Amino acid sequence: MKLFDYTRTSRASDAVDLVAGHPGGAFIGGGTELTNLMKDGVLAPDLVVDVGRLDLSDIGVSKDRLHIGATARMRDVADHPVVRERFPVVSEALLASASPQIRNRATIGGNLMQRTRCWYYRDPGSACNKREPGSGCPALDGQNRWHAIHGGSDHCIAVHPSDLAVSLTALDATVVTLGPDGRRSIPIGDLYRLPGSTPDEETTLRHGELITGVDVPRSRLAAGSRYLKLRDRASFEFAVVSVAAALTRERGTVGDVRLAFGGIAPRPWRSPEAEDALRGRPLTRATIAAAGRALVDGARPREHNAFKVELVQRALADVLEELGGLK
Ligand code: SF4
Numbered sequence: 001m002k003l004f005d006y007t008r009t010s011r012a013s014d015a016v017d018l019v020a021g022h023p024g025g026a027f028i029g030g031g032t033e034l035t036n037l038m039k040d041g042v043l044a045p046d047l048v049v050d051v052g053r054l055d056l057s058d059i060g061v062s063k064d065r066l067h068i069g070a071t072a073r074m075r076d077v078a079d080h081p082v083v084r085e086r087f088p089v090v091s092e093a094l095l096a097s098a099s100p101q102i103r104n105r106a107t108i109g110g111n112l113m114q115r116t117r118c119w120y121y122r123d124p125g126s127a128c129n130k131r132e133p134g135s136g137c138p139a140l141d142g143q144n145r146w147h148a149i150h151g152g153s154d155h156c157i158a159v160h161p162s163d164l165a166v167s168l169t170a171l172d173a174t175v176v177t178l179g180p181d182g183r184r185s186i187p188i189g190d191l192y193r194l195p196g197s198t199p200d201e202e203t204t205l206r207h208g209e210l211i212t213g214v215d216v217p218r219s220r221l222a223a224g225s226r227y228l229k230l231r232d233r234a235s236f237e238f239a240v241v242s243v244a245a246a247l248t249r250e251r252g253t254v255g256d257v258r259l260a261f262g263g264i265a266p267r268p269w270r271s272p273e274a275e276d277a278l279r280g281r282p283l284t285r286a287t288i289a290a291a292g293r294a295l296v297d298g299a300r301p302r303e304h305n306a307f308k309v310e311l312v313q314r315a316l317a318d319v320l321e322e323l324g325g326l327k
Contacts, residue, residue, distance in 0.1 A: 001038050002038075007049055027050075028048050029106070030105045032102050034110075040123075059080050065217055068216070075100070096163050109211040120138050120142070130202075144305055149265070151265035152266060160192060167244045175191050177205065180206065184209070193267070228242060230311060240311065277291040283320065
């Protein structure tokens with residue numbers, strides 16, 4: 001591992017100033033992600049600014065929203081009684097993430113800033129456009145079982161790894177940041193970029209901009225939400241595919257609905273087409289199947305991940321049938 005300077009601050013503005021003023025600077029929260037990438041030689045910041053003890057760990061509920069501080073631990077958010085009762089998709093996504101040991105340590109902000117699990121990205125001996133722009137993407141014609149079927153490009157087909165981000169995307173959450181130019185509120189749908197020709201630019205955050213929290217609108221929709229994650233082993237693993245679904249029912253039909261998917265795209269994937277196939281219609285197996293077909297319309301599977309086209313439709317059907325009482 002390359003030598004680096006380490007410092008800890010007690011004020012968010014000091015942390016922002018330090019990283020913003022240092023091109024090789026990086027924030028560290030719980031340390032469960034950045035330290036692994038540094039040990040593996042994937043990232044090599046020369047200044048690490050510890051934000052894990054900033055006073056940003058609050059979990060607060062008001063009449064119209066849930067606020068989660070960026071340094072709240074995954075375990076504390078997952079176990080919070082109001083989160084469990086009023087925002088079950090968030091609690092379920094967190095409980096499906098990582099091991100209990102990691103959840104005890106990892107922060108909400110760090111979870112949202114996780115890097116892809118693409119094995120080529122994590123191997124500094126391999127080419128990778130995301131790690132080293134212009135070096136190529138061996139996943140396109142290589143081992144691409146875990147890779148994207150939507151939203152990829154000829155430069156990168158890696159998938160986004162955060163279960164939490166998928167659940168927050170389904171609930172139209174807002175990410176609150178503090179940067180060199182002050183505070184911003186970013187709809188989570190605008191936080192993550194698709195790879196295009198610059199897969200190394202993963203988010204719309206500027207260098208030195210720190211996530212300070214997340215706001216989640218409180219609604220009937222959020223209260224009727226579920227998260228389903230399909231993975232290779234039950235103990236802990238990243239999603240092969242996952243579904244976050246929230247819906248309301250009105251006089252026997254679907255009132256409002258939000259769907260977001262993990263494991264199939266470079267960012268949490270919304271499908272307005274699948275939502276339109278459900279909204280205003282009776283929640284039957286036929287309408288659910290139509291929503292699944294709309295979801296995968298235009299999908300571009302690769303040699304080893306074509307199974308995801310069928311799997312994500314089945315996962316969607318499973319969640320919707322449970323929410324609709326069809327099981
Ligand atoms: Fe790198 Fe993306 Fe290709 Fe993986 S899919 S090797 S992260 S460029």
